[in-house]
Amino acid sequence: MTPELVAARAGLSRGWIEFRQTLTTPGDLASIVFMTGGFLVAMIWTRHTTLPGTHFSLGTTMLASVLGLNIATYGIIRTGDLIVIEREDGTLLRAKAVPNGMLGYLIGKVVNISAQIVFAVAITLLIGAFLFAGLAIGSPGRWLTLVWVLVLGLLATLPLGAMLGSLFTSTRSAGGPMLLLLAGLAAISGIFYPITHLPVFLQWIGQVFPLYWLGLGMRSALLPHSLAAVEIGHSWRHLATFGVLAAWSVAGLVLAPVVLRRMARRESGSAVAARHEKVMRGV
Amino acid sequence: MDDVLAVRDLRMRYGKTDVLDGVSFAARHGEVLALLGPNGAGKTTTIEILEGFRMRSAGEVSVLATDPAHGGEAWRARTGVVLQSWRDHGKWQVRELLAHLGRYYAPYSTASITRPWDPDDLLETVGLTAHARKRVRHLSGGQRRRLDVAIGIVGRPELLFLDEPTAGFDPEARRDFHDVVHRLTDLEQTTILLTTHDLDEAERLADRILVLAGGTIIADGSADELARTMSGQSEVRWSRDGQRFVHAADDATAFVRELFRQYGESIEDLEVRRATLEDTYMALVRQAEHGARPKLTVVAA
Numbered sequence: 001m002t003p004e005l006v007a008a009r010a011g012l013s014r015g016w017i018e019f020r021q022t023l024t025t026p027g028d029l030a031s032i033v034f035m036t037g038g039f040l041v042a043m044i045w046t047r048h049t050t051l052p053g054t055h056f057s058l059g060t061t062m063l064a065s066v067l068g069l070n071i072a073t074y075g076i077i078r079t080g081d082l083i084v085i086e087r088e089d090g091t092l093l094r095a096k097a098v099p100n101g102m103l104g105y106l107i108g109k110v111v112n113i114s115a116q117i118v119f120a121v122a123i124t125l126l127i128g129a130f131l132f133a134g135l136a137i138g139s140p141g142r143w144l145t146l147v148w149v150l151v152l153g154l155l156a157t158l159p160l161g162a163m164l165g166s167l168f169t170s171t172r173s174a175g176g177p178m179l180l181l182l183a184g185l186a187a188i189s190g191i192f193y194p195i196t197h198l199p200v201f202l203q204w205i206g207q208v209f210p211l212y213w214l215g216l217g218m219r220s221a222l223l224p225h226s227l228a229a230v231e232i233g234h235s236w237r238h239l240a241t242f243g244v245l246a247a248w249s250v251a252g253l254v255l256a257p258v259v260l261r262r263m264a265r266r267e268s269g270s271a272v273a274a275r276h277e278k279v280m281r282g283v
Numbered sequence: 284m285d286d287v288l289a290v291r292d293l294r295m296r297y298g299k300t301d302v303l304d305g306v307s308f309a310a311r312h313g314e315v316l317a318l319l320g321p322n323g324a325g326k327t328t329t330i331e332i333l334e335g336f337r338m339r340s341a342g343e344v345s346v347l348a349t350d351p352a353h354g355g356e357a358w359r360a361r362t363g364v365v366l367q368s369w370r371d372h373g374k375w376q377v378r379e380l381l382a383h384l385g386r387y388y389a390p391y392s393t394a395s396i397t398r399p400w401d402p403d404d405l406l407e408t409v410g411l412t413a414h415a416r417k418r419v420r421h422l423s424g425g426q427r428r429r430l431d432v433a434i435g436i437v438g439r440p441e442l443l444f445l446d447e448p449t450a451g452f453d454p455e456a457r458r459d460f461h462d463v464v465h466r467l468t469d470l471e472q473t474t475i476l477l478t479t480h481d482l483d484e485a486e487r488l489a490d491r492i493l494v495l496a497g498g499t500i501i502a503d504g505s506a507d508e509l510a511r512t513m514s515g516q517s518e519v520r521w522s523r524d525g526q527r528f529v530h531a532a533d534d535a536t537a538f539v540r541e542l543f544r545q546y547g548e549s550i551e552d553l554e555v556r557r558a559t560l561e562d563t564y565m566a567l568v569r570q571a572e573h574g575a576r577p578k579l580t581v582v583a584a
Contacts, residue, residue: 003356003390010386017383021374091371094434096336098387099360268336269366269446270327276368 007100008107015111022116032116035073036124039066042192044131052194053230056134056223063128063135064222065191067121068214071150072185074117075157076164077178082109083165088275093267102264109162114154121150136224145238149217152245156210159252166263169275185211194230203232210248213241286345287312287442287474288333293342295328302328304498306342310476310491312441315468317489318478321568324495326478327367330446333476334364347442360391360398363440363473365431367447373420377411377430378402380419381437388438399437408470409433409463425456432463436473443467445477449484457484464488482564494564497571502564510560518562520554527552529566 001009022028043066047059086092095101129135136142164178188198188206195203195212206212219227220236228236288310295303302325310316318326331337332344335351335358344351349358372380385399392398406412409429414422422430428448435443445464449457461484467473479485485492486506494502502509517535521528523546532538535555542550 001390003360003387006390007387010383014383017375017379025374086371089370089373090366090368093336093366094369094371094384097334097359097364098384099356099391099438100387101384104387268331268334270331273367276370 003100004103007104011104011107012111014104014108015115018108018112019115019119022112023119032120036120036127039069039124040127040131043128047132051227051230052197054227056227057132058193060128060132060134061194061219061223061227062192063124063132064219065215067124067222068149068153068211068216068218069186069191070120070124071117071153071214072157072211073182074113074120075154076161077182078116079109079113079158079161080165080168080178082113083162084168087165087169087263087267088272088279090272092264093269093272096264096267102260106162106260110154110158113158113161117150117154134224135222137222142221145217145221149214149221149241149245152242152249153210153214153217155249156214156245156252157248159256160210160248162256163252163259166259182211185209188212189215191215196230196232207232207244210245213244217241217245286310287314287347288316288476289343289345290329290333291343293329293332293344294340295325295332295337296340301498303339303342306495306498306500308493308500308503310474313468313472313474315464315475315488315490316477317485317492318476318495319480319482319485319492319564320478320495321480324568325498326480326495327446329495330444330476330478334362334444335359357391360388360438361441363435363438363443365435365443365445365448367450369427369431373418375419376416377419377422378406378415380430381405381433384434385437391438396439396441398439400439402437405433405437408466410459425452425459428452428456428460429463432460432467436467436471439471440473442474442476445475447478447480449479449481461487482561486560494567496568499571501567501571506560509563517555517557518566520552521550522552523549531563 022032039062043059043062045059046062047057049058050056051058051061083092092102092105095105098104129137168177185206186192188202189195189209189212190198190206191211195206198206216231216236217238219231220238220241228234231237286309288308290309291307293303293306294301306325306329308316318329320326328337332339333346333351335346335354338352346354347358347361351358354362375383381402385402388398403412403415406415409432411426411429411433414426419427419430432445432448435445448464449460452460464475464477465488468475475488477488489506491503491505492509493500517532519530519532519535519538519542521542530538539553539555
């Protein structure tokens with residue numbers, strides 16, 4: 001086996017170990033439970049409100065959209081957060097000190113985050129299926145749609161999160177702006193309310209980013225076909241969904257290694273120590 | 284080339300400050316080298332350049348016959364790094380982490396070196412067997428440090444870097460750590476470069492001590508050699524015409540007699556005292572730090 005292959009396999013088990021740690025560390029598990037729970041509460045709240053122009057539950061629509069939001073939240077925020085934290089605590093430098101350690105580190109991160117996303121999507125879907133009427137799940141074609149949107153969503157968001165994580169230098173400076181960014185994006189991406197009710201220029205901005213398409217893709221997988229009528233163009237637009245998400249994926253996969261390599265090159269023991277000192281001083 | 288480590292005229296400049304101003308030294312296979320110097324002398328900068336984590340401004344550096352600025356993964360596999368402070372992998376179990384990080388080294392085994400170190404043997408060597416299943420963040424400071432060393436050597440490095448390995452240790456943890464390093468050098472013939480600002484530690488661990496101050500190596504030799512050349516003598520200090528002098532003399536009496544015969548009344552502030560290695564070190568450092576060369580002249584014996 002080549003050293004790179006050995007490192008890649010080590011990375012796979014690294015990701016699995018990290019995911020297991022997430023599930024067995026109370027703080028980490030709580031953050032997943034709270035987020036999932038929070039969204040569920042919002043859905044239950046709007047269960048009896050109808051989607052404008054239909055008799056369909058807004059809560060059920062939101063359930064589908066939130067699965068898309070889950071992908072973006074974990075893929076971008078969680079990935080970015082972890083990279084900032086692990087630069088600060090020296091995990092990244094450790095990876096640099098080990099042969100092919102960066103490769104193993106990145107593969108581990110992808111596996112860990114992907115597992116967390118699948119986990120969050122699965123529990124949201126499981127609980128949602130019991131609580132909400134009208135989900136159109138069951139046919140293989142719909143599951144297939146869910147899977148390709150999920151996979152493409154991972155590819156589109158993970159590199160983005162990794163790049164954002166490389167740009168911020170401390171946990172303090174990273175969390176707020178990244179969360180604000182996503183909240184703003186969610187507001188114009190039709191996650192909580194149909195995008196067609198927004199001014200047209202906001203609709204256009206929303207459609208540039210992957211979040212809108214993740215929500216749309218998930219709605220197309222889980223909601224009755226008739227609901228395509230309330231979407232832009234009265235269609236689920238699978239081709240466009242695939243195209244936009246694929247474009248983000250390609251851009252991310254091309255740019256992220258460059259950005260990550262630049263960031264990693266600057267890591268050294270004194271850089272880690274200086275950052276730590278800054279945190280300790282409360283700057 | 285026999286040297287595991289060879290540095291010639293290494294320079295590092297940040298903005299307008301020269302942190303390293305022509306550092307040269309070498310290490311042979313199996314040697315333990317201590318880079319000794321006050322805080323801010325450039326020890327960490329030097330070791331980071333050798334580790335390949337920092338680019339140098341100028342000079343020639345060869346680590347395991349490779350320029351660390353261009354060292355690939357195969358080169359990386361032959362080195363081990365222990366930094367001043369690690370706080371990583373807190374959620375991992377001790378043995379799990381050692382076994383995981385060891386995997387990356389397996390393809391780099393050679394006929395004479397089997398990589399990685401077996402995690403259980405390694406835990407035994409650093410005295411962490413009892414904590415194998417503990418999460419890393421629940422280790423005490425001394426235990427954590429021993430784990431750091433274990434991670435540093437899990438790939439059986441031919442060259443190990445230790446940056447201020449015992450900073451912030453209590454005396455017991457320090458002694459434990461020294462035991463681990465001794466075991467390592469006895470068993471493995473690992474070449475070690477460590478930095479410290481503690482002379483006592485350098486004496487205890489190192490075959491050879493390099494004193495780094497003011498951006499250059501101001502002394503290079505075994506603790507014995509340094510003691511013999513510098514402290515077997517007495518230190519004579521005096522001033523003449525407002526200029527201060529210090530001289531290390533084998534026969535202080537004869538030296539002072541000669542001094543008075545030559546300069547008589549103009550000799551002032553005369554002081555004679557038997558210097559310890561520590562005195563000499565402190566004097567060298569103070570001189571280099573304050574750039575006090577015009578006032579204090581070390582006259583070679």
